[in-house]
Amino acid sequence: MKTWVCCGVGGVGKTTISTALALFYAKSGKKVALITIDPAKRLQDALGVQLTHQPTEVIPNLHACMLDAQKCFDELVGEIHPKKQEMLNNRYYQFASTRMGGIQEFMSVVLISKILMGSYDVLIIDTPPSRNAISFLQAPSRMTGLLEDSVLRYFVSSNDKSGLFSMQMGVSLLSKALQQFLGGKMISDMTDFFSLFQPIAKEMTRVAKVVDTHLLTNSKFLYITTPSRPQFELIEFYNKLQQSQYQISNIIINRFPKKAILIQEDEQNTIVSHEILVAIDEYRKTFHRKYQTGIRLKEMITTGNLIDVEKVISIPFHRFSSKNESEKMSQEFDQNSSKSQLEEYHIFFDYFDVL
Amino acid sequence: MSFDLKDPSKNTNRFPQIIYVTGKGGVGKSTIAMLIGEALANEGKRSILVELNGNRVIPNYYNLSSLGYKELQLLPNLYCLSISPEEAIQEYLLQQLKFKKIVDLFTKNKVISPLLQNAPGLHDAVQLGKIYSLAEQDKWDHVIIDGPATGHGEVLLDAAKTLMDMTQIGPMYQSNKIVDQVLRDHRRCKIIIVTLLEEMVIQETMQLLDSFEQNSDRKRQLGGVIINRYQNRLMNIDTRTIDSEKLQHKLQAINEHIREHNEQVELEVKQYSRLQSFLEKGSISEIPRLKIPFLSDRASSKVQLYLEMLSILDQSLGRSS
Numbered sequence: 001m002k003t004w005v006c007c008g009v010g011g012v013g014k015t016t017i018s019t020a021l022a023l024f025y026a027k028s029g030k031k032v033a034l035i036t037i038d039p040a041k042r043l044q045d046a047l048g049v050q051l052t053h054q055p056t057e058v059i060p061n062l063h064a065c066m067l068d069a070q071k072c073f074d075e076l077v078g079e080i081h082p083k084k085q086e087m088l089n090n091r092y093y094q095f096a097s098t099r100m101g102g103i104q105e106f107m108s109v110v111l112i113s114k115i116l117m118g119s120y121d122v123l124i125i126d127t128p129p130s131r132n133a134i135s136f137l138q139a140p141s142r143m144t145g146l147l148e149d150s151v152l153r154y155f156v157s158s159n160d161k162s163g164l165f166s167m168q169m170g171v172s173l174l175s176k177a178l179q180q181f182l183g184g185k186m187i188s189d190m191t192d193f194f195s196l197f198q199p200i201a202k203e204m205t206r207v208a209k210v211v212d213t214h215l216l217t218n219s220k221f222l223y224i225t226t227p228s229r230p231q232f233e234l235i236e237f238y239n240k241l242q243q244s245q246y247q248i249s250n251i252i253i254n255r256f257p258k259k260a261i262l263i264q265e266d267e268q269n270t271i272v273s274h275e276i277l278v279a280i281d282e283y284r285k286t287f288h289r290k291y292q293t294g295i296r297l298k299e300m301i302t303t304g305n306l307i308d309v310e311k312v313i314s315i316p317f318h319r320f321s322s323k324n325e326s327e328k329m330s331q332e333f334d335q336n337s338s339k340s341q342l343e344e345y346h347i348f349f350d351y352f353d354v355l
Numbered sequence: 356m357s358f359d360l361k362d363p364s365k366n367t368n369r370f371p372q373i374i375y376v377t378g379k380g381g382v383g384k385s386t387i388a389m390l391i392g393e394a395l396a397n398e399g400k401r402s403i404l405v406e407l408n409g410n411r412v413i414p415n416y417y418n419l420s421s422l423g424y425k426e427l428q429l430l431p432n433l434y435c436l437s438i439s440p441e442e443a444i445q446e447y448l449l450q451q452l453k454f455k456k457i458v459d460l461f462t463k464n465k466v467i468s469p470l471l472q473n474a475p476g477l478h479d480a481v482q483l484g485k486i487y488s489l490a491e492q493d494k495w496d497h498v499i500i501d502g503p504a505t506g507h508g509e510v511l512l513d514a515a516k517t518l519m520d521m522t523q524i525g526p527m528y529q530s531n532k533i534v535d536q537v538l539r540d541h542r543r544c545k546i547i548i549v550t551l552l553e554e555m556v557i558q559e560t561m562q563l564l565d566s567f568e569q570n571s572d573r574k575r576q577l578g579g580v581i582i583n584r585y586q587n588r589l590m591n592i593d594t595r596t597i598d599s600e601k602l603q604h605k606l607q608a609i610n611e612h613i614r615e616h617n618e619q620v621e622l623e624v625k626q627y628s629r630l631q632s633f634l635e636k637g638s639i640s641e642i643p644r645l646k647i648p649f650l651s652d653r654a655s656s657k658v659q660l661y662l663e664m665l666s667i668l669d670q671s672l673g674r675s676s
Contacts, residue, residue, distance in 0.1 A: 010380035010504065011556070091521065178467060185523040228584075229381065232411045261609050267602050276597075276606075279590040283609055286589060286616070319619065 001116060001218065003123040004355075008224035009233065013254040015043055017224055017315075018126035019064075020348035026062035027349075030121040034064040035111060037128045046341035053111060055118070059342070063120070065111070067128070072107040076200065087196045092189040106204075113207040116214060138244070220249040222355075227257060227293035231300050238306055247308045250355060251301060256294045256314040260287035313351050320344060371545045371672045373490050373498045373538070374578070375512065378549035379559045380504035383583040385412035387549045387647070388501040393657075394664040396432035400496040403489065404429070406437040407482055407511075408503055436489070440478030443485045444471065451526065476521065479514030480531055487534040490543070505563050512538065512546075512573075545578030545671055550630070552582060552623035561633050568637055577642050578671030580634075582627065585646040588620050589613045643670040 006018045015036055022034035033055055036043070047064060049056050053071050055063035077084050087093055105128060115123055221241065225234055238248055263280055271277055294314065301312050376388045385406075392404045406413055406422055414422050417429050422437035424446075429435050448458045461467050471477060490498045503511055510517075515535035522528045537543050546567065550560040560580070567573040591613055594606045634640050645667040647660070668674070 011553075012381070178461070180525065186521045186527075189521070230410075230412055230415070232415060236411070258612060258615075261605060261612065263602075263605065263609075267599070267605070270599060270602065271597070273593075273596055275590075276592055279592045280606075280609070283589050283592075283613055286586075287612065319615075319622070 001120055001123050001214075003125065003214065003219040004222050005125045005127060005215065005219050006222050006224060007127050007237070007248075009229065012224050012226045012229065014224050015126050016345070017222075017252060017254065017348065018124050019043060019047070020345040021222075021352060021355075022062055022064070022122075022124045023059075023342065023345050024349050024352045025122045025124075026059060027346075030061065031119065032062045032122045032124065033115050033118060033120040034058075034062065034124045034126070035067065035108070035115065036064060036126045037067050037108070046345070048342070055115065065115075067108050067111055069107040072110055076107075076110060076204075083196055087193070090189060090193045090196065092186075092193040109208055109211045110204075112211050112214075116210065216245060219246075221246055222250050222252060223248045224252045224254055225297070226255045227253065227290070227297050228255075229297075231297060234297075234301070235304065238309075248306070249308065249310050251309055251312045252351075253294065253297060253312065253314045255317040257290035257317060258287065259291050260284050311354050313354065315348065315351050318347060371541070371543060371578070372496065373486065373500065373544035374668075374672075375500045375502050375544060375546045376549060377502040377505060377509070377546065377563075379551075379556050382549045382551050382556060383647075384504070384549050385410060385501045386416075387547070387581055387583060388499050389413060389416060390647070390660060390664055391547070391668065392433050392497075392499050393430065394661040394668070395497050395499075396430055397661050398665060399432060401432050401494065402434070402497040402499060403495050404433065404435040405486060405489065405498060405500045406435065407501065409437070409439060413501065438482050438485050440482055443481040444478065447481050447484060476510075476514045476517040479511045480518040480534075483511070483515050483538060484530065484534050487537055490537065505559055509563065509566060539572040539576065541572070541575035544576060546573070546576045547578050547581060547671065549581045549583055551584055552626040552630075554622075554626060557626045557630055560630065564633070564637070564639065568639055574639065577639055579643040579645065579667050580630070581667070582630075582644065582646045584649040586616075586620050586623060586649050588617045591617075643667050 004018075004021060006014050006021070008014050018034065018036060022032050026032045036051065044051060047058050049058055049064070051064060051066035053065055053068045053075075055065045058064050074088070077087050108125075108128060112123075112125065223234065223237065234251070241248055260283065262284070268277070268280070271280075298312060298314065301309070374391060376384050376391070378384050388404060389412075392402050395402045403426065404413060413435060414420065417435075419427065422435055424437065424439070424442045426434045426436050445458060445462070448461055449455060452458055452461070462471065486498065486500060489495065515531040515538060518531040519528055519535060522531070548560060548563060550556055564577070564580075567577055592606050592610055594603050594610070597603045597606060634642060645663060648656075
């Protein structure tokens with residue numbers, strides 16, 4: 001299953017581009033699965049279906065789903081776990097699943113593994129807008145590290161509730177210190193959670209390995225950015241990916257600004273009106289400044305020795321048309337309206353030909 | 356610098372000293388935090404910028420190779436510090452366990468280390484603890500936090516409370532209680548939200564404002580909303596007085612560009628109204644607002660910017676002029 005992983009920070013148009021890419025492949029006859037993370041209402045309206053964590057058909061050849069970390073985990077626990085309620089009631093689980101980003105990334109790994117079992121030709125993954133773009137990709141190995149048998153064994157409380165303390169001297173001394181430092185309740189909550197977790201740990205580790213392998217071998221990484229993002233962001237991401245042995249294969253610079261139309265000096269000299277000259281100058285300054293941010297980014301990429309990057313694609317800024325007020329008011333869902341909204345994404349297709 | 360979590364100073368007349376800057380990813384938080392720092396420093400207030408996310412906006416702007424756990428001077432009266440969770444945990448453990456060798460045993464242990472890595476909110480809480488201890492030193496008039504993006508931004512602020520809920524008893528509970536008290540005291544800590552006039556950004560900003568409004572502590576802490584990268588309309592060009600046909604065509608093409616630009620500005624004006632209406636409806640209609648223009652050379656208008664920034668800070672921080 002050919003996979004495109006769309007990375008980038010929040011706000012660059014990742015979800016829009018992932019959707020357009022999915023449509024592109026679907027229209028060319030491929031069977032496509034699209035995983036979106038946090039689609040805006042505009043996108044949900046355009047897709048025209050209620051997105052859940054189960055793939056739903058949008059148009060023939062295109063199935064889309066949305067990550068719902070809580071539901072995903074509940075299902076996972078429900079499917080394989082004998083003591084589901086105890087797990088869900090565990091305070092550590094409640095904190096970890098609602099407040100901390102970790103669970104969202106772990107669950108996206110689970111969701112991906114489910115899709116991989118399907119019969120799609122192409123998978124497009126829209127990554128979570130997390131603290132840093134790389135944390136999503138590190139999720140499989142973090143899961144494995146945490147669930148490693150040697151670590152989990154310490155938390156097993158079969159007969160002995162204090163499984164944590166029954167190990168070698170070194171660990172038990174540390175454990176006592178840790179208990180003092182973190183407070184008894186927290187330790188016992190975590191201990192309970194991990195011992196409850198053990199039955200599904202094996203399955204999670206297997207899933208993580210499958211996804212990790214797939215990301216390393218069958219996937220291409222598409223990095224999406226805009227000229228207003230600081231340049232070091234791309235470099236840092238590129239380096240972090242290299243370290244993990246992944247590669248950015250293509251970079252998309254979204255919302256590329258328009259080049260200013262220049263008035264030559266001899267032309268300008270024929271203009272008498274001061275007002276016009278001021279207007280031209282303001283225009284030139286505004287457009288030139290914006291355009292330069294795009295050019296500088298492009299130059300930085302091409303001269304920056306980013307090996308393995310195949311193509312840099314610049315997509316001009318496009319303003320999506322908004323529904324007029326009366327349509328918005330309508331309670332009825334309108335099939336035609338959604339179709340035409342979806343067609344608007346076709347403007348991106350020309351840019352995807354090179355991929 | 357010691358990581359000192361003694362009881363907060365009894366002096367509650369201290370003007371709001373901690374300024375927590377947050378907002379959706381990509382709006383320009385770091386830049387605005389720097390601007391706030393520079394404006395205050397310029398006024399003679401000894402200020403420190405605290406970076407939490409490991410991003411390079413601040414070091415790049417001041418031409419530094421990197422920021423570290425030690426204070427670095429940027430300008431007269433303006434210093435900077437980067438608090439990585441790892442270093443903060445090291446320092447906290449050192450204080451609790453006294454000896455580095457024992458701390459190493461903890462952080463390098465195959466069992467304990469993942470526990471520390473995955474204890475929810477622990478990394479955030481130690482960062483807050485570090486911020487607290489900075490604020491408690493007599494050195495700083497202001498501590499400006501370049502906070503994480505929304506999603507994480509609110510979570511970080513609540514991290515001390517999370518740890519309290521998780522631990523319930525013990526030294527961790529006690530120390531987080533102290534930190535939490537100060538960080539939700541509107542007399543000590545104010546929140547500045549940065550936004551852009553884009554549909555999705557305004558959406559998230561309204562959600563953020565709403566969630567703060569629901570909490571009586573946070574509501575009082577809301578210090579202001581700063582609208583970044585504000586654009587002005589461009590003047591249309593009257594081509595009637597132009598003789599050359601070629602030049603006329605060019606100018607008409609330029610007018611087309613200008614028209615598109617102004618359409619974009621219109622959308623931004625709509626978003627601003629959207630934000631205004633939202634604020635009017637709620638109970639936070641008094642919250643000060645400031646627009647920062649999209650600038651290429653901030654240097655030329657810096658003095659003007661400082662003045663505007665200081666005036667919003669006067670309102671947000673309740674300072675008498």
